[in-house]
Structures are given as C-alpha cells and as structure tokens.
Amino acid sequence: MTRAIALIDVNNFYASCERVFDPKLEGKPVVVLSNNDGCVIARNKESRELGVKMGAPWHELKGLARQHGIIARSSNFALYADMSDRVMTIISQFAPTQEVYSIDESFLDLTGMPGQHTAIAQRMRSRILQWTGLPVCVGIGPTKTLAKLANHVAKKRPEYAGVCDLNQLSSSELGALLASIEVGEVWGIGPRLAPRLNHIGIHSVQDLRCQTPEYIRQQFSVVVEKTVRELNGQACIELELIAPNKQQIVVSRSFGQKVTDLDSICQSLSLYASRAAEKLRKQKSHAATITVFMRTNPFNDDPRYSAHKTVALPAPTDDTLQLVRVAMWAARQIYKPGYRYHKSGVMLGEIMPAGGQQTDLFGFQDGGSKSAKLMAALDQVNRKMGKHTLRVASQGYRRPWAMRQNNLSAGYTTNWPEIIICS
DNA sequence: TCTGGGGTCCTAGGACCC
DNA sequence: TCTGGGGTCCTAGGACCC
Numbered sequence: 001m002t003r004a005i006a007l008i009d010v011n012n013f014y015a016s017c018e019r020v021f022d023p024k025l026e027g028k029p030v031v032v033l034s035n036n037d038g039c040v041i042a043r044n045k046e047s048r049e050l051g052v053k054m055g056a057p058w059h060e061l062k063g064l065a066r067q068h069g070i071i072a073r074s075s076n077f078a079l080y081a082d083m084s085d086r087v088m089t090i091i092s093q094f095a096p097t098q099e100v101y102s103i104d105e106s107f108l109d110l111t112g113m114p115g116q117h118t119a120i121a122q123r124m125r126s127r128i129l130q131w132t133g134l135p136v137c138v139g140i141g142p143t144k145t146l147a148k149l150a151n152h153v154a155k156k157r158p159e160y161a162g163v164c165d166l167n168q169l170s171s172s173e174l175g176a177l178l179a180s181i182e183v184g185e186v187w188g189i190g191p192r193l194a195p196r197l198n199h200i201g202i203h204s205v206q207d208l209r210c211q212t213p214e215y216i217r218q219q220f221s222v223v224v225e226k227t228v229r230e231l232n233g234q235a236c237i238e239l240e241l242i243a244p245n246k247q248q249i250v251v252s253r254s255f256g257q258k259v260t261d262l263d264s265i266c267q268s269l270s271l272y273a274s275r276a277a278e279k280l281r282k283q284k285s286h287a288a289t290i291t292v293f294m295r296t297n298p299f300n301d302d303p304r305y306s307a308h309k310t311v312a313l314p315a316p317t318d319d320t321l322q323l324v325r326v327a328m329w330a331a332r333q334i335y336k337p338g339y340r341y342h343k344s345g346v347m348l349g350e351i352m353p354a355g356g357q358q359t360d361l362f363g364f365q366d367g368g369s370k371s372a373k374l375m376a377a378l379d380q381v382n383r384k385m386g387k388h389t390l391r392v393a394s395q396g397y398r399r400p401w402a403m404r405q406n407n408l409s410a411g412y413t414t415n416w417p418e419i420i421i422c423s
Numbered sequence: 424t425c426t427g428g429g430g431t432c433c434t435a436g437g438a439c440c441c
Numbered sequence: 442t443c444t445g446g447g448g449t450c451c452t453a454g455g456a457c458c459c
Contacts, residue, residue: 038426057425075427248429251428253427297426299426435455441447441448
C-alpha cells in the first residue's frame with residue numbers, strides 16, 4: 001500500500017496568532033519582529049504583498065511601514081508555544097502516528113486510515129480553524145519530502161483549497177506539477193545547493209527527481225541523494241514519534257543596548273545559564289561542558305572582539321547554581337574592557353541522560369541529592385508561580401541590557417491577568 | 424540607533440595508533 | 442628506483458532546517 005504522510009502547517013503562524021487575539025489586524029499588513037525588534041521573522045499575506053522580505057531589518061522598513069500602515073509586533077513566544085500545543089493536540093486526534101516537527105508543523109501518518117485522505121484533511125483544517133482561529137494547509141505524499149512539497153502546493157495554489165494529495169495524481173500529472181516548481185523549493189535544497197544544481201542543468205523539482213541517486217551522491221552528498229530517493233517515493237527519512245533529547249542547548253541574546261561592563265555581561269550570562277539549566281532538567285539530562293561567549297557587533301564599525309571559552313565540568317550536572325558559577329568564572333577569563341558588546345551566550349555540550357554517570361572523584365555525593373531537591377523545588381515554584389519567581393541573585397534586577405520588546409502583545413493564554421474571558 | 428535565536432547532520436582533514 | 446597502509450577519533454566548517 002502506498003504510504004500517505006500528511007504535513008500540516010499553520011499559515012503565517014506568528015502573524016496569525018497575533019491576529020487571532022486582535023481582530024483589528026484583520027486585512028492589515030502585519031509583521032512579527034525578532035528579539036530586540038531587530039528584523040522581520042514573520043509576515044502575513046498583506047505585508048508580503050507589499051514586498052516585505054523575511055529577515056529584513058525593521059529599521060530599514062520604517063518608511064514603507066508608515067506609508068502603508070504596517071503593524072509590527074514583538075515576538076511573543078510564550079503565546080505561540082501555547083497556541084502550538086493546542087494545534088498539535090487537535091491534529092493528534094486524527095491519526096495515531098504523529099511527529100511534531102516544529103512549532104507550526106506536524107507530520108501525521110494517514111496510511112490505512114479509512115476514508116478519503118483529502119476529506120480527512122479538510123475536516124482537520126476546519127476543526128483547527130474553529131477551535132483555535134488558525135488557518136492551516138495540508139500536503140500529502142508517500143514520503144516526508146513529497147508531503148512537504150505537497151504542502152507548498154496547497155499553500156501557493158488556491159485551486160487546491162488548502163489540501164494537496166500527491167497520491168491522487170496520475171504519474172503524468174505529478175510529473176507536470178513537479179516540472180512547474182523550482183528545485184530550490186524542495187526540503188533540503190537551500191540557497192547554496194540550488195545554484196549549483198541549476199549550474200548542471202537541474203532547474204525544476206522534476207529535473208532533480210529524474211537524476212540517478214548515484215550521480216547526485218557523487219556530485220553532492222548522501223543528503224541530496226536521499227532527497228532524490230524521497231522525491232521518487234522511496235522513504236529515507238522516517239517519522240520521529242518521540243522527540244530525541246537535545247545534544248546541545250544554546251541560550252543567547254543580543255543586548256537591548258550596547259554593554260561595556262563585565263557586571264552586565266555576567267548578569268546576562270547568569271540568566272542564560274539558568275535558562276539553559278532549566279531546559280536541561282526538562283529533558284532529564286546532565287551536561288559535561290559549558291561554553292560561554294561574548295562578542296561585539298559584526299555589522300557596524302565598532303572595534304571587533306569575539307571570544308568563547310569552554311569549560312569541562314568536574315562532573316556532569318544540571319545544577320543551576322553550579323552552571324551559573326562556572327559561566328561567570330569563564331566570562332571573567334575572556335572579558336576585555338574597552339569594547340562595546342553586542343551579544344553574549346551560553347552553550348551546554350556533552351549532554352547525557354541524568355543518573356548513571358560518574359561523579360567526580362572527590363565529590364562523593366557531590367551534594368547530589370541536595371542539589372536535585374533544590375532544583376526540583378525551584379522548577380516547581382517557577383512552574384506554578386510564573387517563570388522568574390525564583391532566580392539567582394546574580395541575574396541582577398534592573399537589567400538595562402535586556403532586550404527591547406516595544407510592541408509586545410499580551411499573554412492572552414498564558415498569563416492570568418491577561419487572559420480573555422468571553423461573556 | 425536600529426541586522427534573531429536555536430538546532431541537526433555530514434564531510435574533510437589532522438592527530439594518533441598499530 | 443623503491444620511503445606503508447589502514448583504522449579511529451576529534452574538530453572545524455559547511456550546509457540545511459524552522
């Protein structure tokens with residue numbers, strides 16, 4: 001039996017979330033900005049039509065924005081994550097085998113599900129729209145790569161009414177459709193590979209699909225070879241039903257204003273190390289290394305400086321206090337006065353499951369059970385009372401370096417005082 | 424003045440070993 | 442004349458994704 005993998009993707013996810021809670025945005029051009037309100041990370045249809053590009057710096061768009069009344073929102077990731085959970089839960093009701101691929105995309109295995117797949121997909125669309133207010137498109141194909149491509153078609157071509165099932169097409173119809181799509185649209189073919197493919201005469205998806213896997217492997221890599229096989233219906237990328245644990249955890253931000261003093265950098269790193277430790281505990285892991293970095297702005301004419309330091313921890317840990325202490329020690333090693341710093345960050349590496357690993361030779365219990373209890377209490381309080389209720393003092397209180405979010409929407413679903421109550 | 428943040432996989436090349 | 446060869450591990454960098 002032909003496999004039927006569906007890819008469900010929310011249209012303009014961040015911008016759509018903003019619109020759900022603020023109907024005034026309906027029909028107006030809307031963009032969502034990155035941290036520090038730096039650049040555009042999401043646009044709705046109206047702003048796309050005005051020529052706003054993904055990743056465009058916001059300050060360069062001020063004129064266009066004034067002229068056309070573009071509405072900008074700071075990114076509100078707590079809101080988007082909550083809306084994502086709701087969408088994913090609804091999708092999971094339609095088939096037992098689901099992979100949550102990203103914050104706004106999910107694969108679902110429809111193979112063998114009774115009924116017409118396009119009809120199932122349409123029911124899914126209307127239920128998600130009715131229950132969350134978010135529009136989605138659905139692509140269906142025998143492999144993940146083809147499902148992604150089908151989703152692209154469903155989004156771009158109105159005649160498909162939001163659902164494209166490649167399994168319903170005859171071989172010649174499929175060939176004609178794929179011949180009309182540029183090769184760069186394929187999942188896994190990015191801005192570097194596309195020109196190289198064009199250079200050897202491969203322009204459309206169909207052109208790539210007709211190559212032999214061996215030739216493509218020899219010219220490129222196994223990754224592109226797998227893409228060719230997937231385009232031919234041979235599954236090389238399996239559904240991942242359980243999200244694997246992260247092998248690396250990064251927390252980094254640009255500062256809201258230029259920072260020159262070590263104290264501010266240490267405060268920021270204390271906060272980031274705390275966040276990283278939380279993420280680590282959430283997946284029940286310990287890290288054996290921590291890397292700290294700081295750098296100046298590479299885009300302006302400021303004197304440049306960029307440094308990082310990796311420290312091997314005496315024993316793998318998930319303890320906030322210990323990670324913060326090491327991060328701040330490392331920061332003091334690499335900090336140089338006289339620079340205007342732009343960004344700092346913390347990375348945790350050599351991540352392994354908690355429990356079972358060796359403790360350091362001299363640490364014996366290394367305060368292990370005491371630390372575990374303290375961290376559990378910390379997480380519990382913050383879960384119940386709000387994110388930053390309990391935190392280490394070295395994060396500072398005033399935080400002039402913190403990111404700018406001048407157009408932040410409310411925590412409509414995640415913050416009690418801001419929750420909307422229908423009467 | 425103003426240009427995000429967080430991930431994965433693969434490959435090539437060097438070090439080192441026998 | 443002729444100066445081994447193969448395996449493993451690690452790291453940096455490149456490519457991609459959202």
